[in-house]
Amino acid sequence: MLLGLRWLTENHVDRWRQGRVDSLEEMIQAGPGKQATAMRTLGEWVLERGLTPSETDYIARTRDRRSLQFSIGGNSDVERFYRTRWVSPDLSAEKVERLRAEAGRPPDLVVVAARRDWTCAGCSTTEDDLLLMQNEGPLCMRCARLDHLAFLPAGDATRTRRAHKASSLTSVVVRFSKTRKRYERQGLLVEPAALKAVDAELGTGDR
Numbered sequence: 001m002l003l004g005l006r007w008l009t010e011n012h013v014d015r016w017r018q019g020r021v022d023s024l025e026e027m028i029q030a031g032p033g034k035q036a037t038a039m040r041t042l043g044e045w046v047l048e049r050g051l052t053p054s055e056t057d058y059i060a061r062t063r064d065r066r067s068l069q070f071s072i073g074g075n076s077d078v079e080r081f082y083r084t085r086w087v088s089p090d091l092s093a094e095k096v097e098r099l100r101a102e103a104g105r106p107p108d109l110v111v112v113a114a115r116r117d118w119t120c121a122g123c124s125t126t127e128d129d130l131l132l133m134q135n136e137g138p139l140c141m142r143c144a145r146l147d148h149l150a151f152l153p154a155g156d157a158t159r160t161r162r163a164h165k166a167s168s169l170t171s172v173v174v175r176f177s178k179t180r181k182r183y184e185r186q187g188l189l190v191e192p193a194a195l196k197a198v199d200a201e202l203g204t205g206d207r
Contacts, residue, residue, distance in 0.1 A: 001042060002028060007035075012073065017107065018064040020135045023069045025087075039081065051086035054096070058083060059106040063144055064132060086145065112138075113186055115178075134168035146171060149189035159198060160188055167194035 002008040012027040021027060028035060045052075058068040060168035070082035083104060085095055111130050119126050121137030128140035141147040149171065152163055162171050174183040 001038065005030070006036075006104055016068065017061040018110075018133050018135070019060045019068075019078040020133065022075075023072050025070060035113065043081075049065045050089055052089050052096075053084045054100055054103075055080060055083050056088055056100065056103040058121050060105045063109065063132070063146075065106055067091045078081070079178060083143065092144050109146070111141075111171045111173045112143075112183070113175040115175055115176055132171070146189060146190070151187055152190055152195060153187040154185055159202060162198045162201070163190045164188060164197050166198055167191040 003010070003013070007028050008024070015021050016024045016027065025035075030038075035091070044133045058070075060066050060068050068078055071077070071078040085099075087099060091099075109132060111132050114129055114131055118131060119128060120140040120143055121129070121134075122130065122139050122143030125142075128142075131138040131139050132141070132144040132146065134144070135137075139173050141149075146169075149169065152160060153172065154160065169191060171189040173186045173189060174187050176182070177184050
């Protein structure tokens with residue numbers, strides 16, 4: 001809703017997801033009065049349609065996988081309102097449970113393939129090609145504790161999907177495209193054992 005009203009941008013949400021700001025509210029481009037009106041209107045709208053509340057935990061796209069905070073003050077009632085998703089009462093219990101599981105799944109970490117020189121905020125190295133943005137700044141794979149993962153290039157959807165499911169820790173690798181002005185997916189970082197097991201199942205062997 002806040003994105004639709006243009007009170008937030010995708011960049012704002014990405015920074016919040018990455019744990020680079022304390023709360024989502026501090027970036028909303030509207031005053032407290034307008035925010036309160038919008039939330040009240042949303043509450044009336046869902047009641048009129050008889051939608052069913054389903055509270056969801058929002059997890060940061062950070063290595064520690066901490067819970068995200070929506071409001072500046074952290075008020076429990078406000079946080080609960082933000083965390084509530086609304087579903088149709090006509091949906092089956094199975095569909096509702098599936099939606100709840102999908103909504104509560106922690107997001108993938110996002111690692112950036114650097115296009116220019118940079119310095120790790122943790123150890124000051126300038127040699128790593130990959131970085132993970134955190135609130136303290138960009139971290140190299142060793143400081144982000146991701147240096148044990150193997151890179152799986154994009155292109156084989158079946159291999160990627162199975163490796164993603166088999167690995168308990170994954171990270172999407174993206175690179176900024178100057179021509180398209182956006183980050184594009186390059187591949188996935190997965191646990192080597194998971195990738196090896198998937199290749200054995202698919203009969204692909206080492207690539």
